[in-house]
Amino acid sequence: MREHGGNLDLAQQRFGGRAEDWIDLSTGINRLPYPVGEVSARAWSALPARAEIDALHQAAQHAFRTSAPIVALGGAQAAIQLLPQLARRGRACILAPTYNEYAGVLSAAGWDVHEVGELDALAGADLAVVVSPNNPDGRQFAPKEFLALLPRVSRLVVDESFADAAPQLSLAPQADRPGLLILRSFGKFYGLAGLRLGFALGNAADVARLAAASGPWPVSGAAITIGCRALRDDAWAEATSARLARDCVRLDEMAQMQGWRLVGGAPLFRLYETPDALAAQEKLARAQIWSRVFAQQPTWLRLGLPGGESEWTRLAEVLAR
Secondary structure, eight states, X not given: OOOOSOXXXXXXXXXXXXXXXXXXXXXXXXXXXXXXXOOOHHHHHSOOOHHHHHHHHHHHHHHHTOOSOEEEESSHHHHHHHGXXXXXXXXEEEESSOOTHHHHHHHHTTOEEEEESSGGGGTTOSEEEEESSOTTXXXXXXXXXXXXXXXXXXXXXXXXXXXXXXXXXXXXXXXTSTTEEEEEESTTXXXXXXXXXXXXXXXXXXXXXXXXXXXXOOSOHHHHHHHHHHHTOHHHHHHHHHXXXXXXXXXXXXXXXXXXXXXXXXXXXXEEEOSOHHHHHHHHHTTTEXXXXXXXXXXXXXEEOOOSHHHHHHHHHHHHO
C-alpha cells in the first residue's frame, strides 16, 4: 500500500494504546459524522434493487446540484481504479503534489505518467488529473479555469473529494460535458469513510463504461440507505459546512501559536510548515494524537480537524507543553 493517512496501526505499533484511545487527525475525514440512524434488516440481507441504486443516484444529484449522469461506487478510490479502462493507454498528466494513488494506478496500467506543477502544463494530455481542493495543500481552481483547459486535453478528471463544503468550486453542474469526469467522495464530509461510498459524474458514455466495469451491485444496501438519507439532509450539510469553517480558523490560530506557517488546506484538513514535522508528529503521538507527515517534504505536517470539545482540549493541552 502506498503511503496514506489513517495508518493508525503504525501509530499503535510505535506508541502503543488501543485504537479507541487515539484521536486520528492524519486523515481529512469529518470526526463528527452524520448520524446514520437505523438501517433495516433488509438493507443488510438483500441484494440492492435497481430502483434503490437509482434513488441513491438521485440523492447524489440533489446534493451535488447536478442533473449529469452519475454512478455510485465503493468510494472515490474505486473510481480511480477504473480510470485506465476509460480509454486506450496514452500520456497522463497529473497536477502534483497530490493524492498518490493516481500516479500509481495509471503507471501500473501502462500509462505514460507525468507529474506537473501548473494547470497549463496539463495541456495536450490524453488524460489530465486535478484534485480540487487539492490534497494535501488545499490548492483550488475556479470552474472557469477547468472549462478553459477542457478543450486542450482529451479527458479531464477533476477529483472533488473535498468540495462538499465549498460548492462554489464544483464543476458538478457541468459534469456532462464531453471529456469531463468528476469524482466525489461521500465518506470524508459525512465522516463515514468505512461505508465505502463515492460517485463519478460525467457524460453518459463515460458513466456507462464505469457502471459496466463496477458490476451489478457496486455499493451495499447499507450504503444506499445511509447515503440517500444523508445526501438529502440539506440542513445538516449547511450546519456542518459552517462548523468546519469556524474550526479551520480555530486550528490555524493554535498552529500559529506554535510558530507553524499555514501552507494551505481545505475545510476538513490543514497543512502546516514546521521546523521538523517528524518531531511535531512524535510530540502529538506521545499523547495519542496521530498526524500526517510526508517523506518528500520533511517540514510538512497535515492535521485533520478535531471533533468534539474534548478532542480540541486534548490537542490544545499537548501543543501547550
